[in-house]
Amino acid sequence: MKKKLPVSKNEDLILTIEDLTYQGMGVAKVEGYPLFIEGALPQEKIKAHVVKVTKNYGFAKVMEFIEKSPDRVENEDKIYLQTGIAPLQNLSYPAQLKFKRKLVTDLLQKVHLDNLEVADTLGMETPYYYRNKAQVPVREVNGKLEIGFFKRNSHDFVAMEHFLIQDKRIDEILIKVRDILRMSKITAYNEEKHTGMIRHILVRRGYYSHEAMVVLVSRVRKIPNLDQIAFLIQQQCPDVKSVMLNVNPDKTNVILGKKTIKLAGKDTIQDTLNGLKFDISAQSFYQVNPQQTEKLYQLAIENAELTGKETVIDAYCGIGTISLNMAKFAKKVYGVEIVPEAIEDAKHNASLNDLDNLDFEVGEAEVWMEKWQKQGIKPDVIMVDPPRKGLTSSLIQSAVAMEPKKVVYVSCNPATLVRDIQEFMELGYQVTKSIQPVDQFPQTTHVESVTVLERTQFD
Ligand code: SAH
Numbered sequence: 001m002k003k004k005l006p007v008s009k010n011e012d013l014i015l016t017i018e019d020l021t022y023q024g025m026g027v028a029k030v031e032g033y034p035l036f037i038e039g040a041l042p043q044e045k046i047k048a049h050v051v052k053v054t055k056n057y058g059f060a061k062v063m064e065f066i067e068k069s070p071d072r073v074e075n076e077d078k079i080y081l082q083t084g085i086a087p088l089q090n091l092s093y094p095a096q097l098k099f100k101r102k103l104v105t106d107l108l109q110k111v112h113l114d115n116l117e118v119a120d121t122l123g124m125e126t127p128y129y130y131r132n133k134a135q136v137p138v139r140e141v142n143g144k145l146e147i148g149f150f151k152r153n154s155h156d157f158v159a160m161e162h163f164l165i166q167d168k169r170i171d172e173i174l175i176k177v178r179d180i181l182r183m184s185k186i187t188a189y190n191e192e193k194h195t196g197m198i199r200h201i202l203v204r205r206g207y208y209s210h211e212a213m214v215v216l217v218s219r220v221r222k223i224p225n226l227d228q229i230a231f232l233i234q235q236q237c238p239d240v241k242s243v244m245l246n247v248n249p250d251k252t253n254v255i256l257g258k259k260t261i262k263l264a265g266k267d268t269i270q271d272t273l274n275g276l277k278f279d280i281s282a283q284s285f286y287q288v289n290p291q292q293t294e295k296l297y298q299l300a301i302e303n304a305e306l307t308g309k310e311t312v313i314d315a316y317c318g319i320g321t322i323s324l325n326m327a328k329f330a331k332k333v334y335g336v337e338i339v340p341e342a343i344e345d346a347k348h349n350a351s352l353n354d355l356d357n358l359d360f361e362v363g364e365a366e367v368w369m370e371k372w373q374k375q376g377i378k379p380d381v382i383m384v385d386p387p388r389k390g391l392t393s394s395l396i397q398s399a400v401a402m403e404p405k406k407v408v409y410v411s412c413n414p415a416t417l418v419r420d421i422q423e424f425m426e427l428g429y430q431v432t433k434s435i436q437p438v439d440q441f442p443q444t445t446h447v448e449s450v451t452v453l454e455r456t457q458f459d
Pocket of ligand 1: 285286287315316317318319320321322336337338339342363364365366385386387
């Protein structure tokens with residue numbers, strides 16, 4: 001017999017919010033049945049309307065706040081919540097930092113690892129305007145080319161000029177570029193019809209160098225007056241040292257296409273991280289919060305306790321930012337990364353900084369870890385900084401087989417981190433320091449952290 005649910009669709013209820021999900025939704029329970037409510041915070045009492053029920057959980061929306069959380073920040077402008085640019089904007093910053101720590105402790109508790117310590121989340125002094133990179137969609141609204149953002153989980157475009165979490169200079173450059181495109185009668189991309197030209201504008205800006213790059217992402221290669229447009233961008237924004245055109249002719253949500261052409265200036269912009277120079281090209285991955293990245297890397301380096309004699313592996317090395325930081329204090333660093341262009345940048349960046357104790361390989365970290373193991377390489381420290389899906393068992397096994405003294409795990413997803421920690425523990429490694437969350441993405445629900453695992457001497 002079908003079990004009756006404790007709530008039904010379209011029912012109005014009084015709820016008290018108990019928790020916040022990793023996506024920032026409030027959770028209330030009715031006889032143990034969880035309801036998810038957008039925009040509601042823990043401790044709040046609300047009048048809610050049930051909008052959807054499934055077998056195991058449902059969704060409701062706030063009709064009225066009866067009691068508000070002391071951590072609530074009232075915002076006039078709901079657009080940042082609606083677009084998902086800043087889903088935690090209505091939570092005070094100290095509460096955001098606590099929330100991020102709690103996501104980690106809750107996950108540890110679930111697998112009975114509550115004995116592991118988690119430090120307070122390392123936050124930013126000014127938790128806004130931190131992004132060094134913006135990629136904003138371009139669409140036509142009422143006959144005008146606009147920059148903006150899409151509403152969460154939709155393709156509804158909202159025109160806007162201020163993006164709240166991007167470097168303010170980037171917002172200014174975006175507006176100038178928008179106006180130049182308007183003046184030059186350039187058309188905006190139309191997603192439904194797959195017509196029009198400019199799909200996105202990407203702007204990157206060096207936090208220390210103040211050099212900026214503008215990438216116009218276009219559906220078509222041929223755009224009228226391109227040279228003039230590039231000239232005007234540099235004339236009106238002299239800090240733009242590179243203007244590129246990226247061609248993306250496909251019907252896709254992926255922002256960048258394969259082909260990038262230089263329109264004016266340099267191919268790359270340069271920035272520094274912990275005093276090291278990095279040339280960054282349009283397509284390369286580069287951490288978006290430079291102030292927090294420096295803290296994150298310093299932590300990773302301190303935890304590696306390098307003396308100059310060590311061999312280090314940096315798996316998932318991107319353009320070599322961690323590798324180069326480590327190479328200054330180690331004997332030899334091996335890096336591996338799946339994107340060939342990133343490895344080209346990594347090699348270039350090593351010589352830019354006069355470092356010659358690095359070897360970079362293109363390929364899957366899983367494959368190279370096994371190769372290095374078979375080659376008899378004996379790393380003292382293995383650094384891993386994987387994407388959200390975390391590590392594979394085979395990578396963990398090859399890493400452990402090389403018997404490094406330490407594994408330093410930089411994670412952007414606590415769920416896979418906790419899963420992987422368990423596997424390392426089964427293979428004789430222990431978490432020896434507090435897990436340190438570092439807030440790389442204030443106002444959003446992303447949680448980055450550093451964990452140190454050390455080999456226990458039972459053999
Ligand atoms: N450590 C770098 C990059 C971290 S992001 C930094 O801090 O800048 C994760 C990187 O892993 C990305 O550059 C991505 O391209 C790469 N990657 C994803 N899957 C991979 C795999 N299976 N093997 C190697 N690299 C991979």
